[in-house]
Each structure stands twice: as C-alpha cells, then as structure tokens.
Amino acid sequence: MYRAIGVANAFAAQDWDVTVLAADEAVFGVEGTVDLSLSGQVSPGVRVVRVPFTSGVYARDITQWGWMHARHPELWGVGHGLPFPETGFGDWRPKLAGAAEGVHRDRPVDLTIGTASPSVDFIPGWQLKRRHGVPTIMDYRDAWTIDVFTGQRNPRATKRSERWERRFVDAADQIWFVNEPIRSWHAAKYPMAASRMRVVPNGFDLADGVSPAVPFTPRDADRSLTFGYIGTINVGQFPAEPLLEGWRRARTRSPELARARLVLRGHLGRSGVAGETLDSYLRRAAQEGIVYEGPVAKADVAEAYAQFDALVLALASGPGVTSGKVFEFAATGLPVVSVHEPASAATTIMQDSPAWAPAASMSADDVASALIAGAALARQQTAAARSAAVEWGAQWERGRQLEAGVEGAAELLGGQRRGPRSQKERKQ
Template sequence: MTDDRRPHLLYVAWGYPPSRGSGVYRAWATANAFAAAGWDVTVLTVPREVFEMSTGVDLTLEARVDPSIRIVRIPFHSGAFTNDLRDWSWLRAHAPEVWNVLQARREQRSFPERAYGGWRPALEEAAVRIHRDHPVDLTIGTANPNVDFVPGYILSTEFGVPAVMDHRDAWSVDIYSGRRTVDPGSRAGAWERKLIGDAAEVWFVNQPIRDWYAQQYPDAAARFLVVENGYDEELVFPPRSRPDGEGLTFGYIGTISAAVPMQELVSGWALARRRSALVRAARMDLYGYLNHLGVPGANMVRSMDEFAENGIRYLGPVGRGEIARTYATFDALVLTFGAGRFITGGKVYEYASTGLPIISVHDPENETSRTLAEYPGWRGVSAMTAEAIADAFIATAEDAQKRSEADQRDARAFAARYSRTAQLAPRIQSWTSRVNTQPRDARGTR
C-alpha cells in the first residue's frame, strides 16, 4: 500500500440484512468478502423497520454480517412499503387508484424508478457525508432497485471515486420474457446510459444478460463482466442419515413466487409416483417464503389441494442459520422457477454445493441448464410436460438411491468453481491492487 490506511468500500444495497429477499445473499456475501479481504466496508441501506413492516426479516442472516462492517441506515419512505393502515392518508384509503398515480409521479420525480426513486436525495447526501468523513476508494451499488447506483455516480463525478454497478437482475430487460422494459428515449433510459457511461465496471450474474447489455451498449462492453452469484462456503452439510426402510426425500428451498410452475411440478411428481414404486415411497418437502410479501400466489393455492395425497409438504421458510441442517434431510433436490433464457437463479449454486442429485423442473432454455450441464447427478426436463417431468423424477430417484459418498464428493468438487470466493476473489484482488497503487490527492481520495 502507498499509506497505512485500509481501502474503503462504500456498498449500497437497499436489500441488506435483515431483509429476507432473494437478492440479499449477494449483498451480504459481497460486503463480507471485501471485509475479509482487509477493506473497511460501509454499507448504505434502509432502516430495519422497512423489512419488519413489509417483507419480513431473517435474523439468522443478519447475525452473519461481518462485525467490522459499518452499517448506515438512512430514512426511506415509500407507499409500497407502508402496510400499517393507520399511516395511510384519507386519499389512499378512499381513492387508492388516484393515490397510486399521484404517488408514482412523486416517487419518480427525483429518479425514474417507481417505489424507490424518492430515495435518491437521501442517498446522495449520505454518500457525500460518508466520503468526507472517511474517504471512499470504491463504491459498489447493487440492484435492484437501480437507485442504488446513484451514490457511485455522485462520488465518481464529484470526487473521482471509481464506481461498480452490480446487477442482480437487469433494468432494461425482463428476465422472464426477454422483452425490453425501458425505452432508450425515456428518463430511465437516459439515466441508464449515464450510469453505465461513468461506471468503471458493470457486473452481471450470467452471460446472457451481459451479452444483451453488450449489444445495447457496445462502446461500454469491455467493462461488462460476469460475476455469478455463487454459494457460501460457510455452509457445512452434515451427512444424511436415512433410517433403513425410509423412503427418499426430495427437497426444495427457495421463494415460492408466482412464477414457479407449481402445477406442472405437482402433475409430473404425481405421474412419477404412479409409474415408480421408488418415487411412490418418497416425499417432497417444500421450504420457503410465499412470494416476496408472504402471500401465496394462485399457483400455490391451486396446487396445495393435491399435496397431501401426493406426499408433498409445505414446511414454511428456513432461516439462514438452519439452511445446512435442512439440506441434510434431503436425498435429492428440486430446482424450479419461471421460464426465461436470462434466468440462472441464485439457489442453483447452493444446490450444487451439497453434492446431491438435482432435478431441474423449469424451461430447458433457462441459463441454469448451461450452469449445471456437467454437474454429476443433474437431470433437466426435456419439456415442461407431466410425462417429461415424471421421467426426470424417476431417473433422479434412481440416482439418489445409489448415490455414494464418493459420488457426493465428486459433485462438490465440481461445484467448487461456483463458490462465492471463486466468483468474487478476482474482482476483489483487482480492485485492491488498483486502489493501493493510486496516490491519494489532497482531498483524501485516491
């Protein structure tokens, strides 16, 4: 280093522990990884109460935040996350359609993002204050929401601090349909061009999203990188000990959103039970939150009537501290989510880290099919039909029945490439080298 001060990362994440949203694991792991690499890390996020009063919290994940990380929680106000009726205005209670239109306009006045745009002024003020108090060497904003990118832009344009945009999904493309969602001529399109034009790096979770953006912004494509989600090495899975005579257990852990093809999953499983004594003796345990606000979607409601007769149990969400023990109750894993070639799904890496057989019940065109193509013990469905799903369940059950400890070790060895360390280490090493070789100017920046 050129001086005795540790490099300082400002990490901006609306969804940070105790949030229990699916994207929170990337935010939690990235900040922890920089802290473990010797960086001072400041996280800029929202008050805990935002999650306590809306989406719910995962206190076991919050307990795993590196204690050296400084967390700055600044006010966030949005009607979308105000669920206490006592806080509703007369207009919202009596004319919700009118209120929604007016609220959307107010929220997007500062930044063109519904429900989150109004956070921009508080973010900018906090970022500048943090930098003046403890000079920032690198800003990473993780989205969505995309307003998380604004502090990096401000510190870059005003103080010369490099900024990284870390996309968990994508702003301009619907990852399910592949349809463009942002008009290039709109305010949102202008903001995206401005942010990408200024960013030192832009990270994407998979190659298809990165390539789509490269087509839209060819002049910036050299700064576009794939940093996959990965799994957390801290998860140590105790060995599965299935009593003699007990049937196999298939398991699913993840948010059960409206996009999950639950009816197809249940239909294929039921057909497999009729065709195979091995599957008929098995059960399927589903764990996870119901949608992002805890309310079951129509897909779940329609399917639950068939659960009991088909050996399916919904057992609720699992805290981060219970994940490893829950995986240890499974003999095989069920990976299912909505269709779309841009979808990888964060759980795919964690599933692979267990070394268990995996059945993928999703559109074969999903990017997950490429990720797991060479994983020992993976079965993808050839089509989203009951027949194809049943065939894959039967083959996966046969794999699980004969799975040896050596097979599981081989699968875990394959999955090592998808650890968060393997994904993040090259970027952390690169940025550590860059900031440590840049002299700091008189303002305290490098």
C-alpha cells in the first residue's frame, strides 16, 4: 500500500489529475491489520473511486456464507476463479473493468497504472488499452509467475495465470519493477517486451512531511543498547531462527550484547495474530532478550525509530528481495545490521552506507559477528557520523525515487510537460 500511495502522490505532485480505484474501506478491516494513519498520507488532490469488493476467501463470519461455500468450499473456490485466475481476487475483475470504463466515460483517461499484487489490479489498464487505446503501465512491484526468492517459475503459477500475464505484458507500454533481478527475470521470460521494462525502486516515505531520520543524542556508557526491527513478521519469510541463534551466540561472545535488547515491532503475518509456530518462537525469543511490542502506525515510525540505538534488517533471503523497509532503515542514520543473504537485492541498497554491519552469511556465527559489529557502531557513532548517514540515506526518499518514473510516463504522451493549468486541461 505504501507503493500505491507513493505512486499516486508522485503523479499528483507533478500536476496530474489522479483518480484511484480502491476497494471499500470496510474491506481492509477484515483481517484486523488496518493502519488508519495511511489515509492521511494521500495527497488531497487524489480522487478515490471505491469499487465494491467481496471475497468469501476472507469472510470469517460463516453466517454470511452461502450453501455452496459451506458445503463444497473447493468447488466454490473454483467458481470464484472463473473471471480471473487469482484466488480471493478473481471476482473483482468485472467490477474493476466496469469502474475503469465509468471513469473514462466521465473524465477521459490519458494514462493508466496498475500496481500489483494482486495481479487483478492490472485489469483496468488492460481494459482501457484494448477498448480505447489508452497507454498503460504495469507497476510490477512483485511477481506472479516467478518466485522472487529463487528467480524460477512459481510452482503455484497456472496455465491461465501465465496466459493472463502475457496479455498484460503484451499490452503494457511500460513495465516497472522494484529491482534489477526481478526486471531481468521478466526480460528473459518476455524478451520482446524487454525494451519496455525499467527499474523504478521503492523508497521511504515522509509521514506528514517528517523524515524517519533519528536525531543524535549522546549515549550514557552505562545504558544497555536497544536494537530494533520494524516490519511484518511472517513465518517462513522473516529469518526467525537464524536471527535467534545468532543473537544467542552474540550474547555469549559479547558482554555488550549480553545486556542488550532486540525489540520487534510490526504486524504478525497477514492476519495480525500469531499462529502456533510464531507464538512459540516469540516466547522462546523473549527468554533471550528479543521482545515483541506490537505494530506501529505509519505516522508514528519516526518516534519508534528514535527509541533504538541500532536496527536489525532481518529479511527473507533471495536475489529478488529488496523490501521497502531497507530504505526507511537507511534514512534513520542509525547503524543497520543486515541479517539476510549477501546476494539479496537489499545489499545493493545498503552497500555504500557509512553505518552498515552486514552478516557474511546466514550462519549463526556470522549473524552474531554482524550484531557485535553493529553494537560497536552504535557505541562509536558521533553526531557527525549520524549526520553523514542521514545525508546518505536521504537519496532513498520515495518521491525522489519515483521522479524518473513519472517523467518516463510523460514520454508516453509525447513528453509533454505539465505546468499549472485549468482542471479541464490537466491530464488524468
């Protein structure tokens, strides 16, 4: 959602007339992971059109289920995938297509952008391109038929999803990816479209204009260090066990780490509720000084970062994994300990940081060494060093990252520059 808000705001900032298609607000509360502060981050000039969305896959109140859903959930699921081959979202296709036609009828559209996943979000652009010739951009911040952890075919990809992806790629005038590995994989898969593919990276957001940069304050030598992590904690993606074992070993090797804490903040998976495996992990971690303190609203992240002396960038490993959090971590100016494989795309972001302690591998000893190095950086960092790190991290602000993408989008319309103009003349 951060990417979607950022893209809409970036175009609005360049005087585009932006209309966003979105589900009803109530939909986002179904899983209990809503951050209401994000609504305030949307530019006042952005018009939002709500498109009704229903999906029994996310309906937890069984009293609302129909007979077929309750008695034959497998057959019911197949039926809901008929409009579009994406579990939980396929039914949205006709409503999105209809909403796009309605917007174009009322206020002719010059350009569409779909940001996915879910991949059904590409339907409005595909619809207006094939029906009306409107240029369209695929903002492919994820992948559908390719596994971003390996670069190989996603084993869950179906023949129908492969066909739909090819339709989208064939229709797109530009295709954006968040990093080079994901772009190159898709370029190899669709060589005829490679010239239309480009990297438009993620970045950190200014919450109400406030940077996540942490002001420097002198540290009391007797005060123990607090490491921090802010981000989603997913079983199977968050490197839980390597981090825990590395932290344990660091505590045995370093008196500094023996009295330090690691605070985890963020949502627990997609549901916001820890399952049995994650709950067990958090209980074991708490015995080693790793504590979970709940999610953080986007508007409050700067305040949360200010509670930490260093950060732990714990990511799923894979050459296509960047994570939006790496940019925010970089912007704080705090020392960052990377707990992910060196081949991760996040390495290309952090490698020039003046306050970075990467793990040489995901072995417990290498993770421990990185944590010990991060503690030393936290103790040794001066006001000048913090300032230098903040200055370096400022380059990753999302608006800056998207500038080239917005300018490139204008090329699809003949490279016309947009200055102040009347509502009628503004591009949509």
